[in-house]
Every structure is written in structure tokens, then in C-alpha cells.
Amino acid sequence: MPDPKDPSRIVTTTTTTTFSMAKDMARSICQRFLEARFIESADGKYQQVYTMKGSVWQLTPKGISILDRFCSRNGIQQKQVAELIGNSLPQLVSLERDGQSDKLLTDRGTIEVIFRRFVGSNGPNVKPTVSAADSDSLSDYRDGLTGVKMAAERKVGGKTVKDSFTGKAATDWLMDCSTTVDRRETIEIASLFIEYDLMEAVQLDRTHMTQYPGHHIFQPTKFAIYQVTPKGRDLVNGSLARGRQSESEGVSASQARGIARDSNTQRLDKILNDAALRLLFRENLRETHCEENLSFYIDVDEFVRQCKQATRAALKNPGNASSLDGIKEIMAQAYGIYNAFLAPGSPCELNIDHQLRNNLATRMTKAVGQDVTMIETLREVTSLFEDAQNAVFKLMASDSVPKFLRSPKYEQTLKNYDFDAIIVGGHPQQQARIPERSQSRSNR
Known part of the structure; x- marks a missing residue:
């Protein structure tokens, strides 16, 4: 992170965590790896039970793909990992899951x-x-x-x-x-x-x-x-084509953030509110090396939701230890998002405005302070995160959505979605615009 005394200087803090576990727990985890198809027997024979003796195991292509995503998200750049991953990864179907329960979305x-x-x-x-x-x-x-x-x-x-x-x-x-x-x-x-x-x-x-x-x-x-x-x-x-309605309920993403609605912002609203389209859109973003935009957008949505819950609980019960623990947990989550997407040199660094990046760095490098000031700190952080989220939304709408809709790979599936029907009046504006903060807040 930038040095609070000299923002031009980067300070790196490394934390080493050592895990230990009993042998039975280790065996149980390896069994789960096997069941999830992350590892397989190196002799080419199908096995359902993980054995500790007399067998050799290796990562499956699925396991290597999962490892690659983990390393990319966390900025792990080890020579042996790069050699293992190589140039060819399987194209897994990345299933969407509920943010709270982790259950599969099966619309x-x-x-x-x-x-x-x-x-x-x-x-x-x-x-x-x-x-x-x-x-x-x-x-x-x-x-x-x-x-x-x-x-x-x-x-x-x-x-x-x-x-x-x-x-x-x-x-x-x-x-x-x-x-x-x-x-x-x-x-x-x-x-x-x-x-x-x-x-x-x-x-x-x-x-x-x-x-x-x-x-x-x-x-x-x-x-x-x-x-x-x-x-x-x-x-x-492709002969079973029909118009499909978005699963969006209530206010759209662009309306909630005060973003002017042109054709592509409306299309992005539809994509973000439909699990199937979101799945394909993420796949396309991965192929064009900008998946981090969608990941950040979704992570901030979840962060804001949890932040509001924790803040309400803390204000309702001031001085309550568990409420303050909830605030501290959300603050830790904020640093996790910042270090993954927004810090200089972060593993999934976003392409955002220089001034906004400096504002984020200044806010995140300040000491958190006492418990009583944490809620105000969270509000400031949330406001900056939402500014970054608005910028990412605009970027995805103007750049990624047109590429996604033109991709021959998804042509067959996208026939089921009548994107043209969502353009109001058939005369979209030429460019999405992020309004001033006061307007954005009032709309929200």
C-alpha cells in the first residue's frame, strides 16, 4: 500500500499463516478434493476413495483451472504454478451461486x-x-x-x-x-x-x-x-428461440446508481439481473482478460449489503461487543476488496480514474481509529467503493457488452434474449454518463 507519509512510496506487508491439522482431517479434505474432481489417481484408473498409502495423485484439468483462478485473484506468481497451469485450461462452466447460502442458481x-x-x-x-x-x-x-x-x-x-x-x-x-x-x-x-x-x-x-x-x-x-x-x-x-424476460426486480443497477440509460447500460442491467446471461458474460470477460470488473462489481454489491446490516445493528445497540465485532469484520472485508482490486499493483487491478485511486489509497491507508469512528470510516469507504463501482459499470457497458453481444460463440444462446426490445423508444442516447455525486446519492 502507499506509505501514508509519502504516497509515492509503496510499503508491502507480508503475513505468513501456518496451518496444522490432524491426519484424519487431512485425509477428509483430500477425500473432498477427490469427490470435487480436483485430484485424480495418477495411474489413470477411476477411484472414488482417497487412500494414503500405495497410491499417487495428481491435479485434474478442473483442479488446475480452479488453482489458476485462485492464484490470479490473490496475486500468486510462482514458477512451479505457472509451469503446472501451462497454456491450455479447460473451459469450465462457472456456475452462479447465491452470495449468502452458496447454493447453485438453477433458473x-x-x-x-x-x-x-x-x-x-x-x-x-x-x-x-x-x-x-x-x-x-x-x-x-x-x-x-x-x-x-x-x-x-x-x-x-x-x-x-x-x-x-x-x-x-x-x-x-x-x-x-x-x-x-x-x-x-x-x-x-x-x-x-x-x-x-x-x-x-x-x-x-x-x-x-x-x-x-x-x-x-x-x-x-x-x-x-x-x-x-x-x-x-x-x-x-437454436430452433427453440423465444424472448426471455430478465429476472430483474425493482430498480435496475443503472437507475440505482444514477447512470444515464443508453442502449448498452440497459443491456448490462439485463445481463447483471439474469443468472444465465451473467454466467456467459463472465466467461466472455475471462476470455478478454477483464473478468475482474464483474467480480469487483458483484463483491461491492455484497459488501454494501453486509455493511448496511452491520451498521444498523451497531447503531441499534451502541457499545454492544458483537455489533462492534461485526463492524470490524466488514472493515476487514473492505481491505480485502481494496487489496484485491484497487491497491497499486493489486492482482486484479482495475482501470479506474487516477484521482479516485488516490482518494481510495489515502482513505485506506489511514488508521481505522477507535471503535466509535469505525462506522463513519465505513461510510467513507463505501462511498468510494460505489464511485469505483460506477466507473466499472460504465466501462463494462461501453466496452465489454458490445464485444459480448457480437461474439459468435454466444450467438445461439443470445437469440433467446430480445435485447433490442429493452431499448426505450428505439432511440438510445449515444453515451452513458456518470452524474455528479449529489445526484447519484439522491437517486440511490
């Missing part, structure tokens, strides 16, 4: 986005034989773009079924090619594929259903057989 639009990737970005992954389709090879989905393994023909109940896949293959794909961390999440997603009539059961695994009554819609086993429905094929082929 219909998001499920349809996942399903398109599930069937295959470059066409169905049809294997010539059933044995090839049902193999436990660890290298089937290394790129994240190859669709779920399907058998060209399979005998089921005396009939020949084309392009079918097992419940196990479906859960394997969802574990390997998306940011799911638990097989229960894959069962939830696959069940929604069925509920939305995108795939259907050819053969149920009734034995599994007896053992797990909650799995009556989808069974994640080799004995449950599924295939894509005509509606699912239409969705993948």
Missing part, C-alpha cells in the same frame, strides 16, 4: 446454458460402442467442451435406442466440466434437465430408486439410461 435460463455445453459445444460426443460410451476413462472431458459420452446404439428392453447416455455419464460430465463440488449438485442439475423436458429417461434404475427415494426423477448410475428430447435438440440447434 431455467442457466439450466439451458449448461445443457447446451452438456450436449457438446462441437456436436454430440457419440461413441461407436456401448463399452466406449460407458468407460471410466479419466481423459474424456479434458477440454471442458466435449459433450457427455453417448452410445450410437444401445439395446434397451428389446428396442434399439440411438444416442443414449447413462446417469453416471451425466454426473461425471457435470463434475468434470463445471464448478460443481458435490455429486448432489449434479443430481439437482440433471433432474432439472428432465423437468424442463431437455432429456428423458429411457430406462430407470428402480433398485437405486428403492434405496434413494429422493432420486425418483434422475438416477446417477450406469443402469439408468437417458437421451435428449426433441425439445432438447431444438434448444441445442
Whole structure:
């Protein structure tokens, strides 16, 4: 951070944290890594149980991708990590999660986005034989773009079924090619594929259903057989086009921040308020090396929400120890956001106005002071964060949104969203504008 006495001089503080844990805890964590498909057996054989002796483990492509994101966010630049990551990372489906509960967002639009990737970005992954389709090879989905393994023909109940896949293959794909961390999440997603009539059961695994009554819609086993429905094929082929309404409720992001609404600010409002569009937009931002803009925008939204809650609690019960602890926790969160996105040389440094960056540095390098002044400090920090958030919103609207909408990769999916219909009167203004602070505050 800048030296408070000399802002031109950077002072770096390093904290070293050492962890220790019991062997049973370490084994349990490694088992979770295995279940989340972050690690796999180095001998190429599929294993479900982590063993401590007689086995060698390695990171999966998914694990390497997760590591890459963690290192990028935290500014970790180690030679061995760079060598491990290399140049080719799988294109995982980065699922959206609820900020408070961490549960997956499973609105219909998001499920349809996942399903398109599930069937295959470059066409169905049809294997010539059933044995090839049902193999436990660890290298089937290394790129994240190859669709779920399907058998060209399979005998089921005396009939020949084309392009079918097992419940196990479906859960394997969802574990390997998306940011799911638990097989229960894959069962939830696959069940929604069925509920939305995108795939259907050819053969149920009734034995599994007896053992797990909650799995009556989808069974994640080799004995449950599924295939894509005509509606699912239409969705993948792009013939199932329909206008989709944004899930936005209440005031839009641009209105809340007093930003003039032109065509692209309205489009960005729609993207930010629709989980499926937000998922694709984040993917596009990652490809164009500016994902940090969306991450910062969302982090500040969550910070402001928690800050308001903590401040209300502290003002309601002044002097209460737990309320003051809540304020301190929010202040620590503010420093986390600052060090990740706003500090000079931060790992995800944002492109913001020089004066605003200096104002942030000056405020963040001041001593926090006594507990009684913390609330006022938080208000000042929140105000500066919101200024930075406004700047990032404007940048995404003017630069990233047009690139996203022009990308051939998302053309098929974006047909389902009538972006032109959201332009009021068909005569958008030419440029978004951030108004003066007084106007922004009154609108908010």
C-alpha cells in the first residue's frame, strides 16, 4: 500500500499463516478434493476413495483451472504454478451461486446454458460402442467442451435406442466440466434437465430408486439410461428461440446508481439481473482478460449489503461487543476488496480514474481509529467503493457488452434474449454518463 507519509512510496506487508491439522482431517479434505474432481489417481484408473498409502495423485484439468483462478485473484506468481497451469485450461462452466447460502442458481435460463455445453459445444460426443460410451476413462472431458459420452446404439428392453447416455455419464460430465463440488449438485442439475423436458429417461434404475427415494426423477448410475428430447435438440440447434424476460426486480443497477440509460447500460442491467446471461458474460470477460470488473462489481454489491446490516445493528445497540465485532469484520472485508482490486499493483487491478485511486489509497491507508469512528470510516469507504463501482459499470457497458453481444460463440444462446426490445423508444442516447455525486446519492 502507499506509505501514508509519502504516497509515492509503496510499503508491502507480508503475513505468513501456518496451518496444522490432524491426519484424519487431512485425509477428509483430500477425500473432498477427490469427490470435487480436483485430484485424480495418477495411474489413470477411476477411484472414488482417497487412500494414503500405495497410491499417487495428481491435479485434474478442473483442479488446475480452479488453482489458476485462485492464484490470479490473490496475486500468486510462482514458477512451479505457472509451469503446472501451462497454456491450455479447460473451459469450465462457472456456475452462479447465491452470495449468502452458496447454493447453485438453477433458473431455467442457466439450466439451458449448461445443457447446451452438456450436449457438446462441437456436436454430440457419440461413441461407436456401448463399452466406449460407458468407460471410466479419466481423459474424456479434458477440454471442458466435449459433450457427455453417448452410445450410437444401445439395446434397451428389446428396442434399439440411438444416442443414449447413462446417469453416471451425466454426473461425471457435470463434475468434470463445471464448478460443481458435490455429486448432489449434479443430481439437482440433471433432474432439472428432465423437468424442463431437455432429456428423458429411457430406462430407470428402480433398485437405486428403492434405496434413494429422493432420486425418483434422475438416477446417477450406469443402469439408468437417458437421451435428449426433441425439445432438447431444438434448444441445442437454436430452433427453440423465444424472448426471455430478465429476472430483474425493482430498480435496475443503472437507475440505482444514477447512470444515464443508453442502449448498452440497459443491456448490462439485463445481463447483471439474469443468472444465465451473467454466467456467459463472465466467461466472455475471462476470455478478454477483464473478468475482474464483474467480480469487483458483484463483491461491492455484497459488501454494501453486509455493511448496511452491520451498521444498523451497531447503531441499534451502541457499545454492544458483537455489533462492534461485526463492524470490524466488514472493515476487514473492505481491505480485502481494496487489496484485491484497487491497491497499486493489486492482482486484479482495475482501470479506474487516477484521482479516485488516490482518494481510495489515502482513505485506506489511514488508521481505522477507535471503535466509535469505525462506522463513519465505513461510510467513507463505501462511498468510494460505489464511485469505483460506477466507473466499472460504465466501462463494462461501453466496452465489454458490445464485444459480448457480437461474439459468435454466444450467438445461439443470445437469440433467446430480445435485447433490442429493452431499448426505450428505439432511440438510445449515444453515451452513458456518470452524474455528479449529489445526484447519484439522491437517486440511490
